[in-house]
Amino acid sequence: MEVSDGIHPRRHLFNRISMKEELLRNSILDLLRRLISRIRKCDAARHSEAEEKVYSWIYRIAQADKDMAFEYVRSTERGLSFKEAERRLKENGPNLPFDHTSANWWQLLGNGFMHPFNIILFIVAILSLLAGDYGNGSIMLTLIFISVGIQFHQEYSSSRAAMKLFEMLKSPVKVQRCAGRIFQTELIVQVDQREIVPGDIINFTSEDLFPGDVRLLTAKDLVVNQSSLTGESRTMEKTSDVNEHLSTPLLELRNICFMGTTIISGSGTGLVISTGSKTYVNTIFSTLEKVKPLDAFAKGIRCISYALICMMIAIIPLAVLSDFYASYNWSERTLFGISVAVALTPQMLPLIVNTNLAKGAIAMAREKCIVKSLVSIQNMGAIGYRFEPSKWTKVDEVPFDFTRKKASVIVGTNINICKKNGSHHKVERFVITKGALVEVLKSCSFIDQDHNGEILPLTLEDYQRVLQMGEKLSSDGFQVLGLAIRRISKETCGGMATNGENVEWRMVFLGILSFFDPPKDSAKQALQRIEKKGVSTKVLTGDSLTLAIKVCKDVGIMTTHVITGPDLEHLNHDEFHDTIKKATVLARLTPIQKLHVIQSLQRDGNHVVGYLGDGINDSLALDAADVGISVDSGASVAKELADIILLEKDLNVLVSGVECGRITYVNTMKYIKMSLIANLGSTISLLLAVMFLQFEPLSPRQLLTQNFLYNVGQIAIPWDKMEEEYAKLPQRWSSKGLPLFMLWNGPICSVFDTANFLFLWFYYGANRPSESRFFQSAWFVEGLLMQTLIIHMIRTEKIPFVQDMASGPVLSSTIVVSTAGIAITFTPIGKFLGLTHLPPLYYGFLVILFLGYFIVGHVVKRAYIMVFKKWL
Numbered sequence: 001m002e003v004s005d006g007i008h009p010r011r012h013l014f015n016r017i018s019m020k021e022e023l024l025r026n027s028i029l030d031l032l033r034r035l036i037s038r039i040r041k042c043d044a045a046r047h048s049e050a051e052e053k054v055y056s057w058i059y060r061i062a063q064a065d066k067d068m069a070f071e072y073v074r075s076t077e078r079g080l081s082f083k084e085a086e087r088r089l090k091e092n093g094p095n096l097p098f099d100h101t102s103a104n105w106w107q108l109l110g111n112g113f114m115h116p117f118n119i120i121l122f123i124v125a126i127l128s129l130l131a132g133d134y135g136n137g138s139i140m141l142t143l144i145f146i147s148v149g150i151q152f153h154q155e156y157s158s159s160r161a162a163m164k165l166f167e168m169l170k171s172p173v174k175v176q177r178c179a180g181r182i183f184q185t186e187l188i189v190q191v192d193q194r195e196i197v198p199g200d201i202i203n204f205t206s207e208d209l210f211p212g213d214v215r216l217l218t219a220k221d222l223v224v225n226q227s228s229l230t231g232e233s234r235t236m237e238k239t240s241d242v243n244e245h246l247s248t249p250l251l252e253l254r255n256i257c258f259m260g261t262t263i264i265s266g267s268g269t270g271l272v273i274s275t276g277s278k279t280y281v282n283t284i285f286s287t288l289e290k291v292k293p294l295d296a297f298a299k300g301i302r303c304i305s306y307a308l309i310c311m312m313i314a315i316i317p318l319a320v321l322s323d324f325y326a327s328y329n330w331s332e333r334t335l336f337g338i339s340v341a342v343a344l345t346p347q348m349l350p351l352i353v354n355t356n357l358a359k360g361a362i363a364m365a366r367e368k369c370i371v372k373s374l375v376s377i378q379n380m381g382a383i384g385y386r387f388e389p390s391k392w393t394k395v396d397e398v399p400f401d402f403t404r405k406k407a408s409v410i411v412g413t414n415i416n417i418c419k420k421n422g423s424h425h426k427v428e429r430f431v432i433t434k435g436a437l438v439e440v441l442k443s444c445s446f447i448d449q450d451h452n453g454e455i456l457p458l459t460l461e462d463y464q465r466v467l468q469m470g471e472k473l474s475s476d477g478f479q480v481l482g483l484a485i486r487r488i489s490k491e492t493c494g495g496m497a498t499n500g501e502n503v504e505w506r507m508v509f510l511g512i513l514s515f516f517d518p519p520k521d522s523a524k525q526a527l528q529r530i531e532k533k534g535v536s537t538k539v540l541t542g543d544s545l546t547l548a549i550k551v552c553k554d555v556g557i558m559t560t561h562v563i564t565g566p567d568l569e570h571l572n573h574d575e576f577h578d579t580i581k582k583a584t585v586l587a588r589l590t591p592i593q594k595l596h597v598i599q600s601l602q603r604d605g606n607h608v609v610g611y612l613g614d615g616i617n618d619s620l621a622l623d624a625a626d627v628g629i630s631v632d633s634g635a636s637v638a639k640e641l642a643d644i645i646l647l648e649k650d651l652n653v654l655v656s657g658v659e660c661g662r663i664t665y666v667n668t669m670k671y672i673k674m675s676l677i678a679n680l681g682s683t684i685s686l687l688l689a690v691m692f693l694q695f696e697p698l699s700p701r702q703l704l705t706q707n708f709l710y711n712v713g714q715i716a717i718p719w720d721k722m723e724e725e726y727a728k729l730p731q732r733w734s735s736k737g738l739p740l741f742m743l744w745n746g747p748i749c750s751v752f753d754t755a756n757f758l759f760l761w762f763y764y765g766a767n768r769p770s771e772s773r774f775f776q777s778a779w780f781v782e783g784l785l786m787q788t789l790i791i792h793m794i795r796t797e798k799i800p801f802v803q804d805m806a807s808g809p810v811l812s813s814t815i816v817v818s819t820a821g822i823a824i825t826f827t828p829i830g831k832f833l834g835l836t837h838l839p840p841l842y843y844g845f846l847v848i849l850f851l852g853y854f855i856v857g858h859v860v861k862r863a864y865i866m867v868f869k870k871w872l
Contacts, residue, residue: 051283055250058280061215061273062244062253069215073273075199078186079176088197095196095212095275109152118144128704139708173211176201176269198272205267213279214257214270216240222266224257227542229281229591229617235264250280260616260635281616352671355718360660367656368647376643379608379626380654380661406435406443408504410488431503433484434513437470440482444509455508462509470512476550478514485510524555526651533658534729535610538584540594542617545587558584565589576600595620602626608730612654614638629654659727666722669872671714674794676742678710678787681749688750689757689779695772697779702833706780706821710787713817716809720795723804726872737868744864745794745857749786752853756782759845777825777835782846784821788814789850793857797871800854 061069070076080088121140128137172190177200179185188203196202196211204210216222222238229251237254244253251258257270259279276282361371408431433440447458470480484507527537537557541548542565549559562585571579580586580600589597598621601607611618611625614634622628622641630642631649639645646653689697698706756779760766766775791814792800805811824830825837865871 054274054278054280054283057274057278058213058250058253058256059244059246062248062256063246065243066215066217066240066271069271069273073199073271075201075271076178077201078178079201080197080199081178085177085195085197085200088199089195092197092278093276094194096194105152109148113144113148118148173208174203176203196272196275198275198278200272201269202272203267203269204263206263206265208263210257210259210261210263210270211275212259212272213274215273216255216257217269217271219268220266222268223264225262225264226251226258227615227617229258229261240268352714352717353668355715356664356667359718360664363660364644364653364657367653368650369653369657370645370647371643372645373643376627380610380644380657405439406433406482406504408433410503429488431486431488431507433486433504433507434481437467437480437482437512440484440507441466441509443504443507444484445506446508448508448510458509466509466512473512473514475546478516481513481515483510483513484508519551519555520649520651523651526655527555527557529652529655530658533655533727535658536584538586538597540586540589540597540611540621542589543587545585548585548587552585560584562587565593568593591617591620594618595624597621598624610654662727662730663722666726666872667717667720670720670791670795671717673738673741673872674791675714676738677746677794678749678790680742680746681753681790682783682787684747684750685753685757685783688754693767693775695769695775698776698783699834702776702780702835705824705833706784706787709784709817709821713788713813714791716807716813717791717795719807719809721807723796723798725797737870740868741864745860748853748857748860749790751856752786752849753783755849755852756846764842773834773836774838777830778838778842780835781821781825781838782849785818785846785850786853788818788821789853793854793861797861797865799858 061072064072121144125137125140125144128134128140173193173196174188175191175196177187177189179187193209193211198212201217202211202214210224216238217240219238219240223235224238225235236252238257239254242255244255248254259275259281274280364371410429410431433443441458441463444458446455447462448454449456449462466482470482473480486503486507488503530537539548539552539557545562545564549562552559561579561582563579563583565586565588568576568579568586568589576596577600580597586593586597594617598609598611601609602624608626610627610629611621612629613619613622614631616635616637618630619635619637619641622630622638627644628642629644629646630638631646632639633649634642644657686697686703760775760778764774764778765771766778791810792806795806795810796804798804800806806814822843824833825835830836861871
């Protein structure tokens with residue numbers, strides 16, 4: 001049923017004049033409402049046409065009487081027939097407010113292959129295979145499959161774990177259906193929530209969940225929790241005996257209950273007016289981004305990929321032309337050009353990045369977290385703001401009478417009385433009343449002042465003292481109830497069922513019940529640790545400002561700048577963003593306002609934002625945040641939209657997540673920068689050398705072998721340690737400084753490669769084709785050792801091997817690769833590659849060369865840090 005299907009029942013106009021007047025009045029009110037909505041000041045939360053239809057439909061039903069409501073949804077007081085319900089189910093589809101389908105395994109696999117660097121590697125691998133270099137082409141394809149396999153394994157495992165937590169909407173609903181053709185019989189049947197259709201009459205009781213938007217038909221002491229929509233912990237009384245007005249806020253309509261809200265107490269029946277995508281809750285989901293925009297991490301990777309593609313396109317023809325004098329064979333020159341392009345490409349980047357992210361995901365899994373999106377690990381390290389919705393207040397489950405604002409129960413106790421003629425049992429009956437403090441005090445004439453069993457008359461002074469105590473507790477964020485008791489006789493028990501006033505008088509006031517679910521002891525400590533990491537915490541809640549301030553003070557969050565949702569609505573664009581930057585507590589927010597707060601910091605503040613929430617009202621914020629975090633006990637949609645799911649409610653896990661994210665960022669940037677510098681320096685040196693030599697400084701096979709060994713030496717980078725300076729502040733991905741970083745540091749390698757070239761040319765005379773084997777061997781060893789040492793030069797701001805030492809795995813890989821590069825010249829493999837062993841004197845020269853590189857490189861590094869205030 002479309003929302004617009006609430007048509008005017010024209011076939012009844014001639015028989016029901018009052019109905020015509022009702023329709024006319026509703027039409028006029030609808031027109032006025034739309035007119036008001038057009039001239040009302042709106043921010044970014046302006047309603048779409050589809051949302052206006054939903055709101056208009058709900059208001060139309062809320063203003064109509066019950067008979068008119070049945071007419072609007074084309075139903076009867078008996079309910080729908082089974083055949084009609086089946087037809088409407090086919091027409092409207094399953095009663096699901098949002099698409100909760102997770103990515104299939106082939107989608108996850110495809111997303112992994114479509115990584116920009118994987119595409120580059122694939123193109124280079126194909127070019128290598130076409131050029132006849134099957135070995136290196138196969139190696140690059142293997143690297144792609146390993147990288148994709150790591151990412152797929154982590155994300156698919158997390159996706160399956162998350163699906164186990166995702167609550168499918170299968171709760172049964174009691175529905176009134178009619179059966180029979182001539183004599184229709186009303187039946188109460190249980191159907192799956194997904195099979196509820198507009199026009200159904202449902203029966204509900206305490207703890208049930210409304211399966212759609214419902215117009216109440218009957219309601220007895222009905223109390224509903226709408227926190228999933230509003231974020232407010234307070235409950236709301238609902239009643240069927242009222243026709244609402246257009247001026248009533250939508251979520252305060254007393255005769256309408258919304259899909260996803262919970263019945264705290266009471267019972268009743270209701271007419272389903274909207275299901276699935278036509279419910280109010282769907283207006284929240286409709287705002288969700290269909291495709292989440294790229295974050296800074298993905299944008300940075302894409303930017304680097306495009307830059308490398310451009311460089312490869314330029315390098316290949318340049319290398320081919322530079323090799324003109326060294327080789328007159330176009331096939332060999334083309335293979336040399338492709339080999340140079342391969343050497344320029346950081347082939348291990350997808351593997352290094354995914355290994356870093358997977359390592360972080362495994363570390364967070366030990367902290368009882370499910371990481372659904374690996375990229376969120378890196379974003380955790382970049383978070384500058386973190387938000388928390390607040391839901392702390394407990395709600396009692398005993399139904400209230402809202403006329404009296406209190407409830408009473410009768411209890412009986414057995415007392416063993418001993419007498420001379422024997423003992424017998426006597427049953428004592430008491431009525432215990434709880435409710436609003438003022439109302440309970442009105443029923444009391446006595447007070448148990450010292451709780452020692454001595455009952456005293458309730459004086460005016462006692463009355464005022466108790467009220468002041470209740471007000472103080474309320475201002476501190478407590479929910480306050482009064483408690484009283486009275487002994488009654490057996491004869492007066494009957495009146496209790498129908499009229500509580502028969503027994504709720506001359507009672508003894510026992511005290512105040514105050515409810516408050518305090519934050520965990522670890523919360524304050526965790527927030528302090530997060531703050532030391534440079535992450536600012538803001539609280540976004542639908543609860544009252546008083547309660548929010550109370551809890552924030554308890555956990556150490558500053559409450560100097562606070563504001564409420566209604567106050568935000570009156571601010572213009574600039575005032576809004578200035579207020580958001582300063583405010584630490586934002587209370588009484590709608591889901592749309594939470595979304596706007598996050599977008600304000602992302603767009604105008606240029607911050608990476610994390611959001612922790614577990615309700616339907618948090619869905620927009622979770623979707624918009626760079627890192628959405630939920631808990632396993634949260635609403636289904638919250639877990640579906642979250643990037644990370646906490647299996648335990650412990651904020652210390654977030655601290656671990658931030659640390660993992662920053663380690664991932666630093667180690668990834670280490671690889672990118674050291675790889676680009678080493679590859680750029682090597683490429684420049686090759687192009688310069690080939691212009692002066694009558695042979696290739698390195699054959700394609702030697703060049704690709706050198707590149708392969710260098711890549712092997714970088715495998716251990718994800719296990720490198722991070723300097724404390726990088727753990728203190730958010731580390732946001734940015735590729736803007738990479739070109740300048742390369743131009744500043746890259747040529748240094750070429751300078752010392754040139755020194756090596758001159759030493760070989762003038763000292764050994766290795767400038768003739770007959771000496772090409774010796775020259776290529778020396779160039780191979782020097783280039784490999786230079787690239788390997790660059791790892792240690794780039795990985796730290798300090799002096800490598802002196803002020804800072806790499807982790808064990810990185811040192812081990814350096815030693816293994818360096819040893820392999822030297823040893824290969826003495827092996828049959830080296831002979832196959834065209835290499836020969838080198839004299840000891842040359843290795844002595846390399847020691848001096850590398851010492852010079854370390855000194856000059858460190859001076860240039862310090863100059864770069866002084867100018868740009870940052871290294872990695």
